Amino acid sequence: MSLRQSLLAAATVTMLGFAVAPASAQTLRYANQGDLKSLDPYTLNESTTHAHLGQVYEGLIARDKDLKIIPGLAERWETPEPTRWRFHLRKGVKFQNGDPFTADDVVFSADRARAKGSNVQARIAADVKVVKVDDNTVDFILTSPNPILHYQWDTWYIMDKKWAEANNATAPTPAAATTPSFASLNANGTGAFTVESHQPGVKTVFKANPNWWRKPEHNLKEIVFTPIGSDATRVAALLSGEVDIMEPVPTQDIGRVDSTPTTQVMKGPELRTIFLGMDQARDELLYSNIKGKNPFKDIKVREAFFKAIDIELIKTRVMRGLSTPSALMIAPQLFPLSKDFTRPKFDPDGAKKLLTEAGYPDGFQVTMDCPNDRYVNDATICQAVVGMLARIGVKVDLLAQPKAQYFAKILKPGGYQSSFYLLGWTPGTSDSHNVLYDIMGCRDDPKSSRGEANVAGYCNKKMDEITDKVLVEPDPAKRDQLIKEAFEIAAKDYAYIPLHQQALAWGVSKKLKVVQRADNQVLPYWMVKEP
Amino acid sequence: MLAFTLRRAIQAIGVMLAVGIISFSMFRFAGDPVNQIVSLDTSAAEREAVRKSLGLDDPVVMQFARYFGNAAQFKFGVSYQFRQPVSSLLAERMPATLELAICATIFAMVFGILMGVYSALKRDTALAKIFQAVSLIGISLPTFLIGILLIYLFSVTLGWLPSFGRGEVVRVGWWTTGLLTLSGLKALILPSITLGLFQLTLIMRLVRAEMLEVLRTDYIRFARARGLTTRAIHFGHALKNTLVPVITVAGLQFGSVIAFAIITETVFQWPGMGLLFVQAVQNVDIPIMAAYLLMVSLIFVTINLVVDILYTVVDPRLRSTLRRPA
Numbered sequence: 001m002s003l004r005q006s007l008l009a010a011a012t013v014t015m016l017g018f019a020v021a022p023a024s025a026q027t028l029r030y031a032n033q034g035d036l037k038s039l040d041p042y043t044l045n046e047s048t049t050h051a052h053l054g055q056v057y058e059g060l061i062a063r064d065k066d067l068k069i070i071p072g073l074a075e076r077w078e079t080p081e082p083t084r085w086r087f088h089l090r091k092g093v094k095f096q097n098g099d100p101f102t103a104d105d106v107v108f109s110a111d112r113a114r115a116k117g118s119n120v121q122a123r124i125a126a127d128v129k130v131v132k133v134d135d136n137t138v139d140f141i142l143t144s145p146n147p148i149l150h151y152q153w154d155t156w157y158i159m160d161k162k163w164a165e166a167n168n169a170t171a172p173t174p175a176a177a178t179t180p181s182f183a184s185l186n187a188n189g190t191g192a193f194t195v196e197s198h199q200p201g202v203k204t205v206f207k208a209n210p211n212w213w214r215k216p217e218h219n220l221k222e223i224v225f226t227p228i229g230s231d232a233t234r235v236a237a238l239l240s241g242e243v244d245i246m247e248p249v250p251t252q253d254i255g256r257v258d259s260t261p262t263t264q265v266m267k268g269p270e271l272r273t274i275f276l277g278m279d280q281a282r283d284e285l286l287y288s289n290i291k292g293k294n295p296f297k298d299i300k301v302r303e304a305f306f307k308a309i310d311i312e313l314i315k316t317r318v319m320r321g322l323s324t325p326s327a328l329m330i331a332p333q334l335f336p337l338s339k340d341f342t343r344p345k346f347d348p349d350g351a352k353k354l355l356t357e358a359g360y361p362d363g364f365q366v367t368m369d370c371p372n373d374r375y376v377n378d379a380t381i382c383q384a385v386v387g388m389l390a391r392i393g394v395k396v397d398l399l400a401q402p403k404a405q406y407f408a409k410i411l412k413p414g415g416y417q418s419s420f421y422l423l424g425w426t427p428g429t430s431d432s433h434n435v436l437y438d439i440m441g442c443r444d445d446p447k448s449s450r451g452e453a454n455v456a457g458y459c460n461k462k463m464d465e466i467t468d469k470v471l472v473e474p475d476p477a478k479r480d481q482l483i484k485e486a487f488e489i490a491a492k493d494y495a496y497i498p499l500h501q502q503a504l505a506w507g508v509s510k511k512l513k514v515v516q517r518a519d520n521q522v523l524p525y526w527m528v529k530e531p
Numbered sequence: 532m533l534a535f536t537l538r539r540a541i542q543a544i545g546v547m548l549a550v551g552i553i554s555f556s557m558f559r560f561a562g563d564p565v566n567q568i569v570s571l572d573t574s575a576a577e578r579e580a581v582r583k584s585l586g587l588d589d590p591v592v593m594q595f596a597r598y599f600g601n602a603a604q605f606k607f608g609v610s611y612q613f614r615q616p617v618s619s620l621l622a623e624r625m626p627a628t629l630e631l632a633i634c635a636t637i638f639a640m641v642f643g644i645l646m647g648v649y650s651a652l653k654r655d656t657a658l659a660k661i662f663q664a665v666s667l668i669g670i671s672l673p674t675f676l677i678g679i680l681l682i683y684l685f686s687v688t689l690g691w692l693p694s695f696g697r698g699e700v701v702r703v704g705w706w707t708t709g710l711l712t713l714s715g716l717k718a719l720i721l722p723s724i725t726l727g728l729f730q731l732t733l734i735m736r737l738v739r740a741e742m743l744e745v746l747r748t749d750y751i752r753f754a755r756a757r758g759l760t761t762r763a764i765h766f767g768h769a770l771k772n773t774l775v776p777v778i779t780v781a782g783l784q785f786g787s788v789i790a791f792a793i794i795t796e797t798v799f800q801w802p803g804m805g806l807l808f809v810q811a812v813q814n815v816d817i818p819i820m821a822a823y824l825l826m827v828s829l830i831f832v833t834i835n836l837v838v839d840i841l842y843t844v845v846d847p848r849l850r851s852t853l854r855r856p857a
Contacts (some may be wrong), residue, residue, distance in 0.1 A: 031695075035810070037612050045573070116580075119573065173614060174584065184614045199623070200613040201810060202802040203696075228695055228800045229810065232679050236694040237800075240686040373813075404815045408563035412575045413582075449574045 025208070025221035026529040028512075030522065031234055031246040035227040036204055038184040039195060041157040042118040042172040045428060050155040051521035055206055055223065056096075057157030057189030060087055060106065061150050065515045065526065067333065067430070069150070073101065073158055073190060082145035082474055089136045093213045095160040096194045103132040108161035108170075117174030122428065123156040124149075147474045148431050163188045192216060192525040193223060201227060206524075218525050238263055238507045244529060245512055247522055249505040251320050251377060257507050266506045268516050269324050271331040272426040274375055276309075276385065276497040278302055278419070281443075281457025285419040287367035287397075295364055296419075296456075302494035304354035307347040308392045309385060311499060318380050322503035328487055330427060330435050331501045333518050337484045341491065343498075352392045363393025369421040370398060371406040376502045382422055396420070416455050423455065424502075430519075432483045436467040440490055458495040539839055543832040548599075550828040554821060555595050564611050564815040585611070598821060608818035612810070617822045621804055626706045627697060628796070628803030632788045634719050635727035640781055643731045647738025648770060651746070662735065669732035674791070678725040678798035685721060693718050695800035726795040730784055734777055741773035783838060786831045 036052045038044060062072035074087040093101040110130040113120050124130070128149075129141040140149065164170050169183035187195045190213070193206035206223040208216070226243070228234040231250040237243045239260050249257055249265050257265045278296040279285055285294050295301045311325040326332075327341040355363060370382035379400040386396040401409070410418040427434035442459035443451030450464070451457075466486045473479040490496065504520050515526040565582050582588050586597065601608065607617035646666075650659035669677075686694035698714030700707040709715025745751060746769055754764045793805035800806065804823060811819035 035612075038614055043614075119577075121577075174581070181614060199802075200615065201807065226696060226800065229806075229813075230797055230800065233682065233695050233798055233800055236679075236682045236687050240690055240694050242686070242694055402813070404563070404566065404813065407566040411566065413563065413565065413578055449576075452575055 024219050024531055026219055026531060027222040027224060028220045028245070028524055028527060028529060029224045029226070029243045030524065031226050031228045031237055031243045032522065033227070033229060033231075033234065033248060035201055036198075036225065037200055038173055039187045039198055040169075040173040040181065040183040041155075041159065041187075041189075042113050042120050043174070043184060045119045045122075047426070047520055048522075051523060052204075052225070053157060053187070053189075054155065054191065054521065055193040055524060056187045056191045056195055057159070058191045059153045059156050059158060060089075061153045063154045063517075063519075065517060067517060067519060069154075072154065073106075077150070083142040085140040085142070085149055086133070087138045087140070089138065090213065091136055093190050094211055095163065095188050095190055096209055096211075097160070097163055097188050099160050099162050099188075101158070101160075101190055102135045103138045104135075105158055105161045106130070106138045107132050108164070109156070109158045112159060112164070112170065112172055113156055115172050118172040120156060123152050145472050145474050147476065147479065148429060148433070151431055152429050157189060159183075160188050192218070196222075216525065217528070219528050220524060223524050235507065238509070241509065244509045245514065245522065245527075246507045247505075247520075248376070249507040251322060251505070254320070254322070254505060262510055264508055264510055266504070266508050266514060266516050267322060268504045269331065269333070269501050269518055270426075270504045270520055271333060271430070271501065271518050272375070272424045272520075273326055273329055273331055273501055274323075274378075274381070274422065274424045274499045275329060276305070276499065277421050277423060277456035277458075278305065278497075279416075279456055280495075281416070281459070285366065286417060287419045289365040290360075295358070295360060295366075298358045299494055300354045300358040301360070302497075303344075304351040304358070304392060305389065305394075306351075306494050306497050307344055307354070308351040308388050308394075309497060309499070310346045310348075310388055311343065312346070313388075314381060314384050315500065318377050318384050319500070319502065322376070322505060323500035324503070325500045326498045327491070329425070329439060329490065329496055329498050330432050330487075331518070334427065334430055335432050335480070335483065335487075337480050340484065341487065348388075348391050355392055355394070360393075363395060365395040365397070366420050367397045367399055369406060369410055369418040370400040371403045371422070372400040374403040374406070375422075375424045376505075378422060378424075381499065385422075410455050412452055416457065418455060421455060422499075423453075425453070426519075432487070433467065433470050436463065436470065436483070436486050440486075440495060441467060456496065458490075458493070460489055460493060460495070463489050535843065536836075536840060539836050543836055546832050547825060547828050550824055551599060551602075551821070552595070554824045555591070555598070558815075558817050558820065564817055566815075602822075602825065607822040610811075610819050611816045612814050612819075617818045620807060620819065621822060621826065622705065623707075624802060624804045624807050626708060627801060628789060628792055628805060630709060631719070631722055631726060631792055631795070631801060631803060632785065634723040635788055635792075636730065636781060636785055638723050639727035639730035639734055640777075643734030644738050644770075644774075644777070646731075647735040648742060648765070650735070651739045651742035652765060654743075666732040666735050669728040674725060674729070674794045675798050677728055678721070678795060681721045681725060682798070692721055694721075697802060722795050722799045722801055725798070726788060726792055730781070730788060733784070734781060737777055737780060738773055741776060742769060745769045745772050779838070783834060786827075786834045789830060790827045 032048060034048045036049065041053045041057050059072050060074040062070050064070045073090055073093060075090045077085060077087045079085050089103060095101060107130050110124055113123055114126055127143045131139040131141060133139055167182040169181060173181040173184040185198060192209055192212050194209050196205040196207045198204045204225045208221050228237060234246050235253045235257065238246045238257065241262060254265050257263050280296050282294055284292060315321065315323050315325055325343060327343040328335065328338050332338040368382060368386065370379055372379035382398055382400060386398050389396050408414050410416060410421055425439060437450055438453045440458055440463060441450035441454060442461065442464055443454045443457060444459060463486050466482055470479060470482045473482060504516060506516060508514050511530040513528040515523065564587065565578050586594060605618065609615065610617050610620055613620060646662045650662045653659050682694045685692045696718060697709045698718035699712040700709050700715055701711045709719055751764060751769060754768055792803060793809055795801065796803045796805035797809050807819060808823045
């Protein structure tokens with residue numbers, strides 16, 4: 001080829017390149033407080049990571065803008081028997097490297113997700129058999145019925161078997177990898193965007209996937225993601241127009257972002273429930289002046305604590321309106337019957353009376369553990385609680401620590417060392433069973449994983465029985481009734497003090513149209529940016 | 532001379548070991564790394580497996596011995612959060628930090644000397660008084676506040692300069708540089724000022740004091756008496772003689788510029804080693820923390836060693852005391 005010819009060819013290619021990209025294709029610049037640490041979709045079970053990787057990878061199911069389950073890589077599915085689920089896979093879908101998507105990839109991904117070192121093992125129980133029927137059909141054979149088998153599969157991302165085998169990435173990258181792995185630095189999914197470059201902790205660039213099987217609703221050609229840890233810098237970057245969207249907006253800056261003509265704050269309820277727990281397991285509290293007995297074992301004391309908390313004050317003063325007080329340990333979006341529950345009224349005099357009846361007319365002293373860098377205004381909420389409890393005579397010593405130290409102290413590996421604490425919980429399954437099992441289940445059987453996050457050690461055998469029934473009940477209406485029954489027991493026992501669901505706060509340029517989903521996933525494949 | 536250098540080198544190794552021991556004993560208070568690696572609903576058995584695979588269930592002494600055994604062979608392990616070798620992470624981030632530190636130092640030297648000379652020569656002018664006031668601000672305001680103020684003024688209000696990051700970088704071999712692109716140069720301005728402001732005040736005050744001192748000496752008076760131009764006296768004789776302590780201080784401060792870049796890098800999301808370290812502390816990423824602390828102590832020890840050696844070269848009196856057996 002002569003020089004002239006190659007120049008011509010180059011020019012043609014360039015022009016074609018321009019022609020292929022839509023005229024209005026935009027670059028989205030996105031900043032988040034958190035980082036995208038590993039590109040391996042099975043390394044970390046955490047919503048920000050899932051949101052990032054959801055640009056590249058897809059699951060058999062997907063969730064729409066209201067979190068409803070819609071078909072993803074599976075076109076449809078049915079349950080011929082309660083213990084057998086059949087998924088019909090979408091035909092003609094290709095991975096970003098060109099490999100076709102088939103049933104083998106689903107079987108492979110099921111094995112990989114459940115292998116040692118995976119953090120998403122809970123997506124499919126270990127006893128579920130995954131069987132390839134033909135190239136486009138996969139059966140999941142269960143040992144007992146499970147109506148919510150596929151609930152979390154929007155973030156069980158399907159990987160390419162051939163690609164993984166060729167790159168020696170068939171084993172999941174464990175969270176504690178001691179050797180670098182290919183899949184944690186490279187990605188090959190079926191999704192809307194491909195990873196162009198990934199420098200952990202610095203910058204990740206995604207490019208639109210021209211061969212995506214869905215018709216794109218976005219008009220982006222590129223996403224540039226930068227983690228910005230410092231709150232003030234993240235706000236400044238948005239205000240100066242250097243990023244189009246950032247998350248979260250610190251509560252004190254919401255007014256500022258809203259009053260700037262080019263930016264706005266998108267607020268909405270989040271799924272995470274913030275609550276207080278009281279140690280009911282020990283015979284004597286670890287950190288209290290009451291010796292020889294545990295005041296929290298007395299239901300009246302727990303009720304007094306509950307009624308001493310002025311949740312409206314926390315909402316208006318601490319959260320500046322950005323919270324939804326909650327009567328339940330689960331967000332209303334995740335449980336249809338939650339409207340049947342109301343919080344017991346704020347009643348400091350009644351609380352004082354209850355304490356007197358319980359034998360603590362002058363109150364007592366207890367230490368409260370609290371994180372100070374995990375949830376929105378976490379330490380400030382705790383300070384408010386300290387003040388409210390002081391009104392009924394309970395002296396609370398507040399120990400607010402960074403999350404690294406806090407979680408090490410109060411969770412199971414630290415020996416549940418807390419008498420009174422604040423914690424936040426989003427059920428990973430988007431379902432109540434997770435709350436009933438992990439936070440409210442008895443933790444007396446050391447071999448079972450029940451109650452592993454039950455730092456308070458609340459235990460009611462009746463509740464456990466219902467929880468087990470919830471797991472296998474296939475009829476949704478009956479199931480909801482069972483869940484309701486369980487939550488009623490928890491409310492009657494004053495097992496926990498649910499406070500609120502904190503609000504999402506995204507800082508968004510007014511040029512950008514964004515869908516805000518309650519699970520706090522920032523999803524560029526629904527974003528439209530004006531030039 | 533050789534014996535002196537050797538002795539100093541051995542002392543340097545001792546210092547680094549001490550830094551290692553102190554930092555290792557502090558890591559235990561940084562929290563549990565396993566909690567940062569896994570998510571909140573990870574089962575206890577899985578957590579235990581992670582702990583074991585990282586060797587965190589061994590006694591601290593053993594962990595320490597293993598770490599230093601590896602470090603001596605330049606193996607710093609794999610970062611808990613990024614699953615990449617710490618040495619390559621640090622190497623990738625080092626150009627950003629060094630470029631920032633060098634620019635900040637140049638900024639501090641140039642402006643510090645100019646302002647120092649001016650305020651020494653024209654002590655009573657309004658500008659000199661403004662310089663003095665600015666230097667007070669530079670010394671008393673914390674770095675992060677200066678950084679935020681600059682961002683709000685130049686990025687948010689005026690929109691002239693970027694508020695975060697390095698801009699476009701160009702790769703030259705293994706080194707990435709922001710000096711070759713316009714956006715890279717623009718991105719350097721605010722962080723360099725923020726990081727260099729403290730050094731600037733230090734140098735300015737030093738130059739001013741030295742200059743005033745020198746201007747009072749006899750040889751300056753004689754020079755004046757000989758009828759040399761003021762310009763020649765001030766810059767040819769006076770300034771030259773004030774520069775020796777200035778260079779010493781600036782050299783010694785270079786180590787702390789690198790070490791204290793942590794705060795500037797956090798404010799400006801500057802992808803350097805300091806930011807990496809801060810992220811590591813938040814996530815209890817012990818391999819990065821340990822390697823970074825060792826590296827910073829190595830930089831300090833090296834600079835001090837070089838300065839010590841240079842002193843003996845410059846000052847013959849030191850040399851003679853060294854030659855005598857103790």
